Amino acid sequence: MTEAPDATLAVILTVNGERHAIRVEARRTLADALRDNCGLTGTHLGCEHGVCGACTVLMDGEPVRACLLFAVQAQGRAIRTVEGLAEGGELSPLQRAFIDNHALQCGYCTPGFLMLGTAILDRDPDISDEALVDALSSNICRCTGYANIVKAVRAAAAEMREKVPA
Amino acid sequence: MDGLSPRPGEDAPALAAGPGRVVGRPVTRIEDLPLVRGEGLFAADVNFPRQLHMRVVRAEIAHGRIVSVDAEAARAMPGVVAVWTAADVADIPLIPFRATKVRGLEPYCQPVLARDRVRYVGEPVAVVFADDAYRAEDAAETVMVELEELPVVLDAAAPPGEFAPGHDTEPTVVRKEYGDIDAAFRSAHAVVELELSVGRHSGVPLETRGAIARYDAAHDVLELHGTAKKQHWNRDEIARLLGRPPQGVHLFEGHVGGGFGVRGELYPEDLLVCAAALRLRRPVKWIEDRREHLVATNHSRQQSHRIRAAVDAEGRLLGIDDAFFHDQGAYVRTHGARVADLAAGMLPGPYRLPAYRVAGHFRLTNKTPAATYRAPGRYETTFVRERLMDAIAARLGIDPVEIRRRNLVAAAEMPHARPLDALGTDVVLDSGDYEGLLDKALARFGWDAMQQELAARRAAGECVGAGLAFFVEKSGLGPSDGVRVTVDATGAVEVVSGAASVGQGVETALAQICAEALGVDYSRIRVVRGRTDRIEFGNGAHASRVTVMSGSATWQAALAVREMALECAAQLLQLSPAELTIREGVVTRADGLAGPSLTLAEIARGRGPNSPAMRGQTPGLTAERWFWSDHMAYPYGVHLAQIRIDAGTGGVTVERYLVANDIGRAINPMLVEGQIVGGLAQGLGGALLEEFRYDPSGQPLSTTLADYLIPTIAEMPEVDVLIAEDAPSPLNPLGVKGAGEGGTNGAGACIASAVDDALRRPGAITSLPVLPAHLRALLTEAP
Numbered sequence: 001m002t003e004a005p006d007a008t009l010a011v012i013l014t015v016n017g018e019r020h021a022i023r024v025e026a027r028r029t030l031a032d033a034l035r036d037n038c039g040l041t042g043t044h045l046g047c048e049h050g051v052c053g054a055c056t057v058l059m060d061g062e063p064v065r066a067c068l069l070f071a072v073q074a075q076g077r078a079i080r081t082v083e084g085l086a087e088g089g090e091l092s093p094l095q096r097a098f099i100d101n102h103a104l105q106c107g108y109c110t111p112g113f114l115m116l117g118t119a120i121l122d123r124d125p126d127i128s129d130e131a132l133v134d135a136l137s138s139n140i141c142r143c144t145g146y147a148n149i150v151k152a153v154r155a156a157a158a159e160m161r162e163k164v165p166a
Numbered sequence: 167m168d169g170l171s172p173r174p175g176e177d178a179p180a181l182a183a184g185p186g187r188v189v190g191r192p193v194t195r196i197e198d199l200p201l202v203r204g205e206g207l208f209a210a211d212v213n214f215p216r217q218l219h220m221r222v223v224r225a226e227i228a229h230g231r232i233v234s235v236d237a238e239a240a241r242a243m244p245g246v247v248a249v250w251t252a253a254d255v256a257d258i259p260l261i262p263f264r265a266t267k268v269r270g271l272e273p274y275c276q277p278v279l280a281r282d283r284v285r286y287v288g289e290p291v292a293v294v295f296a297d298d299a300y301r302a303e304d305a306a307e308t309v310m311v312e313l314e315e316l317p318v319v320l321d322a323a324a325p326p327g328e329f330a331p332g333h334d335t336e337p338t339v340v341r342k343e344y345g346d347i348d349a350a351f352r353s354a355h356a357v358v359e360l361e362l363s364v365g366r367h368s369g370v371p372l373e374t375r376g377a378i379a380r381y382d383a384a385h386d387v388l389e390l391h392g393t394a395k396k397q398h399w400n401r402d403e404i405a406r407l408l409g410r411p412p413q414g415v416h417l418f419e420g421h422v423g424g425g426f427g428v429r430g431e432l433y434p435e436d437l438l439v440c441a442a443a444l445r446l447r448r449p450v451k452w453i454e455d456r457r458e459h460l461v462a463t464n465h466s467r468q469q470s471h472r473i474r475a476a477v478d479a480e481g482r483l484l485g486i487d488d489a490f491f492h493d494q495g496a497y498v499r500t501h502g503a504r505v506a507d508l509a510a511g512m513l514p515g516p517y518r519l520p521a522y523r524v525a526g527h528f529r530l531t532n533k534t535p536a537a538t539y540r541a542p543g544r545y546e547t548t549f550v551r552e553r554l555m556d557a558i559a560a561r562l563g564i565d566p567v568e569i570r571r572r573n574l575v576a577a578a579e580m581p582h583a584r585p586l587d588a589l590g591t592d593v594v595l596d597s598g599d600y601e602g603l604l605d606k607a608l609a610r611f612g613w614d615a616m617q618q619e620l621a622a623r624r625a626a627g628e629c630v631g632a633g634l635a636f637f638v639e640k641s642g643l644g645p646s647d648g649v650r651v652t653v654d655a656t657g658a659v660e661v662v663s664g665a666a667s668v669g670q671g672v673e674t675a676l677a678q679i680c681a682e683a684l685g686v687d688y689s690r691i692r693v694v695r696g697r698t699d700r701i702e703f704g705n706g707a708h709a710s711r712v713t714v715m716s717g718s719a720t721w722q723a724a725l726a727v728r729e730m731a732l733e734c735a736a737q738l739l740q741l742s743p744a745e746l747t748i749r750e751g752v753v754t755r756a757d758g759l760a761g762p763s764l765t766l767a768e769i770a771r772g773r774g775p776n777s778p779a780m781r782g783q784t785p786g787l788t789a790e791r792w793f794w795s796d797h798m799a800y801p802y803g804v805h806l807a808q809i810r811i812d813a814g815t816g817g818v819t820v821e822r823y824l825v826a827n828d829i830g831r832a833i834n835p836m837l838v839e840g841q842i843v844g845g846l847a848q849g850l851g852g853a854l855l856e857e858f859r860y861d862p863s864g865q866p867l868s869t870t871l872a873d874y875l876i877p878t879i880a881e882m883p884e885v886d887v888l889i890a891e892d893a894p895s896p897l898n899p900l901g902v903k904g905a906g907e908g909g910t911n912g913a914g915a916c917i918a919s920a921v922d923d924a925l926r927r928p929g930a931i932t933s934l935p936v937l938p939a940h941l942r943a944l945l946t947e948a949p
Contacts, residue, residue, distance in 0.1 A: 025300065032299075041211040042204015044423070046372045047456040051871040054372055082204035095202040099194050102836050103843060106669025108208060108373040109199030137880040140871070142372045142424050143669060145843035145909075146879040151559030 016084030053139030209392030228864025269854025288461030345521025350485025395430020419696025424666025508543030511588025626757020633919025640712030641904025665706020685748030710904025849913025
């Protein structure tokens, strides 16, 4: 075994409003940096080639695949992960709706769906059924058969509409 | 009264019919909170200080002789601590099997690293241990494996080849027979014969496998984390194979990202991380990547059948004679010949069958080894049997629903014993009203009205059709499972079970059963599962057994704790136990009148080890009970589908789907429905999308999720679920049957039937999956 010269870069990630000063190789994915360097293991890896969506996080509000980005590309951007959804210990309406509607079984795809769903509802809480199915089809769940995930997103949308003053 | 064993003659009463206080109600799950907060503990989330990362070097051809493995370059790479080949693990025996009575399979078991030959693309050849996962992968890429190619066997129905000198690729033929099969065919009004096949697909959970081993030298304990399904058996075997006593090995289950049969079996990687943790004296972590998963984790399903039925003039079955070829892949893994055995034992399904003969050719091929996947042996044989029923209907000009009615075992014939065995137990259909459920399902789906609608749409040029399939499942495999229920000094209740969870809601179901029996809040019960350090024995989570076996043990143990609490309270309150009940953890008068009360916490404290009243007794407010079962419980149901074929693309759209499933008793209808819809998604995947394909040299072509297609929400139809409780199982105090596999079981058969109907060509579909290119070819052929 030999030792290689230090090939790491200093990167500052802003995740859920918190600064993480880390050192990573240029090739380190955002997902691995979040999980291993920032200790945020709620972001899961299902395929590492951008198909399943389990690793979906929000970057400046847009859903992205954390397995297809390098950590260095996220510098200076606002990252939001599943750990950032609950505020002050209170679950977000979507998190609550996932529990109430049995939208998870094993829970492995759940963080990705929660982040995707959060982005969808942030963008258009009145999204049509057709557009919702189209948007949710970018992630894979192997347990639920999806019906309860749609129900949960709809329920959260309804709750958010009630809360927002007209 | 020590709480450890039942008193002579003690027999727990059965759960009363109808929804209870918490059983039978769609309550939310106690598992969910950490999972929606990103605070779960899946295999990859387990980390220990100073851990090493293991990377597996895998075979890149399907069959070859190992000439040399050169790991010198890898050993010199930064961060690399060790590289092992077969010579380094020659002392670790082949991985054994647990799940079959079939003998003669031992020479076909898999070594942890390939010796002499590689037999499938993906077989582990060497392992690299490094201080960082990226570095381990870098080093693994430099390991040079020189192989001399050997001829491949890819078709299980082709003549057998050589597995090793003296052993061909057909280790066994599973044979079952009863009745006078030859007479049945001699006296038949008609004989219907089909050749049918099911493709190779598998569970493909969203979390890949993982294994993290740590040797705790201070206590001389080897720990394995990231485990699932069968912790106690795996613990015992890991101990045996590595030469340790079982007490010196413990397995831990965190969260499990889907099991479906494939996760939690003992695989080469599990033993490799354990051996490495012992030898290298550092924790060792291995996380499978998706490409590895698709070539390394068990495949399933692939079978081809040549089946014939003898029927009388009314279409009644006189006999079935089936020969099938089971594509086992390159090695016999932990299940032995279980899937072939189950296929042979379960093929007759719900029908009266006077004579039956089956020969299951268990064949090895140069593909990833195969084993169980949700509804193993049933998804395949339901497809085969229901295709046969459709073919009989077409031959005799009888309606497909009517042909099934004429053959279904009647409610009055229950329990119905077949002179057959499956999973080592006699097949005795324990209870059921098959025709009753068929009627309910047809009415709910609007079957008759739909036929007219479909006819009108066909007249307008659409390619639409409907199909059905009846299935019988099996569940509650014994022989035993134990549960310990304990109330601690604060009144908190803990259920310790030998079951495991693969994410299906075990904790909630057991908590509901415990709460119902004991009179406490289900949401505050802690359920421990999948840990060998908390309970000595366990049979795990598979074969739809947990709610039946561990659920029944939970019911009995919680009732025993209840009785213990009531007896203690009765003495203190100077009332008889019969005058008392427990509500929300407080013992009060059963008649509701005001009076003194005691909390379970107070009673537990009174039964502490320092309480003078406990002198001479085993302390604690706790009871352990074991539930035993000799026979399985058989759930059953119907799948109904309405589909449309796009004439341009050959694509199938499932417009509407109903699964009707009698599971005896639904502990939590919301969870049962979740199991059925989720199971259906996997069944539809196998019917329309999923297939592991290989090129002629045995190179796998489905090595990413972009090639191996899993249904997304866009492919899922509107699904209606009819949960029936008309035929509770007489075999357990809860009346339950397993609910995990019925959603999957009939999907392939049902889709094939509906596609035939849409094509207006009975018998057109003879294999799964039904792919667009094939349908386009059928549509463009001259009729």
